[in-house]
Amino acid sequence: MEKSEKSELLVAALENGTVIDHIPSNKVFDVVNLLGLTGINTPITIGANLNSRKMTSKGIIKIADRYFSEDECSKLSVIAPNIVLNIIRDYEVVEKKRISLPDEVRGIVKCGNPKCITNHEPMQTVFDVVDKNNGTLRCRYCNKDIYKDAIKLL
Amino acid sequence: MDQTGRSLISLEGLDREDILWLLGHAARFEASPNSKILDGKIVATLFFEPSTRTRLSFETAVNRLGGRVIGFSDAATTSSSKGETLKDTIMMVSNYADLIIMRHYLEGAARYASEVSPVPIINAGDGANQHPSQTMLDLYSMLKTQGRLDDLNIYLVGDLKYGRTVHSMLTAMRFFNPTFHFISPDELRMPDEYKEYCRNNGIRFEEHSSFDEDTIADADILYMTRVQRERFTDLMEYERVKDMFILKNDMLRKTKPNLRILHPLPRVNEIAQDVDANPKAYYFQQAKNGLFVREALICNALNLLK
Numbered sequence: 135m136e137k138s139e140k141s142e143l144l145v146a147a148l149e150n151g152t153v154i155d156h157i158p159s160n161k162v163f164d165v166v167n168l169l170g171l172t173g174i175n176t177p178i179t180i181g182a183n184l185n186s187r188k189m190t191s192k193g194i195i196k197i198a199d200r201y202f203s204e205d206e207c208s209k210l211s212v213i214a215p216n217i218v219l220n221i222i223r224d225y226e227v228v229e230k231k232r233i234s235l236p237d238e239v240r241g242i243v244k245c246g247n248p249k250c251i252t253n254h255e256p257m258q259t260v261f262d263v264v265d266k267n268n269g270t271l272r273c274r275y276c277n278k279d280i281y282k283d284a285i286k287l288l
Numbered sequence: 289m290d291q292t293g294r295s296l297i298s299l300e301g302l303d304r305e306d307i308l309w310l311l312g313h314a315a316r317f318e319a320s321p322n323s324k325i326l327d328g329k330i331v332a333t334l335f336f337e338p339s340t341r342t343r344l345s346f347e348t349a350v351n352r353l354g355g356r357v358i359g360f361s362d363a364a365t366t367s368s369s370k371g372e373t374l375k376d377t378i379m380m381v382s383n384y385a386d387l388i389i390m391r392h393y394l395e396g397a398a399r400y401a402s403e404v405s406p407v408p409i410i411n412a413g414d415g416a417n418q419h420p421s422q423t424m425l426d427l428y429s430m431l432k433t434q435g436r437l438d439d440l441n442i443y444l445v446g447d448l449k450y451g452r453t454v455h456s457m458l459t460a461m462r463f464f465n466p467t468f469h470f471i472s473p474d475e476l477r478m479p480d481e482y483k484e485y486c487r488n489n490g491i492r493f494e495e496h497s498s499f500d501e502d503t504i505a506d507a508d509i510l511y512m513t514r515v516q517r518e519r520f521t522d523l524m525e526y527e528r529v530k531d532m533f534i535l536k537n538d539m540l541r542k543t544k545p546n547l548r549i550l551h552p553l554p555r556v557n558e559i560a561q562d563v564d565a566n567p568k569a570y571y572f573q574q575a576k577n578g579l580f581v582r583e584a585l586i587c588n589a590l591n592l593l594k
Binding site: 247249250251252254255256257273274275276277278279 | 374392395414415
């Protein structure tokens, strides 16, 4: 407990903005890319390999003065279904958003089948989410399934 | 019938009535295969991968119905070899043709083509993915020889792991209460996902590892496929099993009189030549049935069936 309080103090508390918590450490930069954080001008703090009671290690991203739409949040569910978004207003957590997989995933994930048309044409990928609990996606073009751990982003 | 426009990409969107309705039209075309119903229509056959058998069948269907055919039989002679996208090829050809029949080596190519094309697309095979006209002619052959599709005992033999036609048959037959028997070498067994599919859809199946006259004695349909050398990771295993899944005439002694032997062709050695003279051999007629089924599918895509 003491340790985690210390690590919390390493970064300043947010007045307003979003704290994305419980990111698997190896997915932190996928989250950065998916949300387009490299193009944001407000202060951002990125933490990885932090101690966590729920996970062996986790990442946290704090973004000042920025909130994310449902669409943006649902993108994250593809790579890390247990992420929590804390919405901060005036130093208080006013909402904890848990995310869930949408019914379809467009233009985020790469099809793992090298013979799929989506890997050869300049076109958008589309996946149907066939198993929300296990995070299984099915390519709408070649019908091949991709399982959670094999998901690669475009 | 819920298809993308009138395109036929897979059989997934078809229900029992749709399938029987299309097969009923195929029977009408068999009764009178020649007509002028496609008079004035131009059909493009775009074969990005060679498939002489399928292409000739489709082109014959168009010709017998009075339509005209344009197209190519090998992508090496087209702009796609210069790097043109599939979308551009489809957009260009759709300026000229009323319907596009397409074979492609990439999986999902037909669905994508149907999304960008202003004219309907018939999928004549997209890689290892779908080949709906083959499945329809398989069903037509079963219906024609057995007088029904319901409650059949269907034995699938050979490469059940990679065989596109056997997988499509499982899904298309789900409306007809079949009992499947899977006979294959261990390396080429029916994948778990399809067995799971059978369980979820109440389709009965049994697996067998030996292929002999007793195993197949109760069959209505014996559907043979080719066991290909390149499918084996262990070539010793291939050498061991390659002759175990060959159908020979003397294995048919105990089979039922209504049994018919189907094969998507081309055959190599998995059906011995001495089977050809047996009246239960049906694979050449099966290929001929493809013509009538494709006449029905083409006319359906052009909205000409009532």
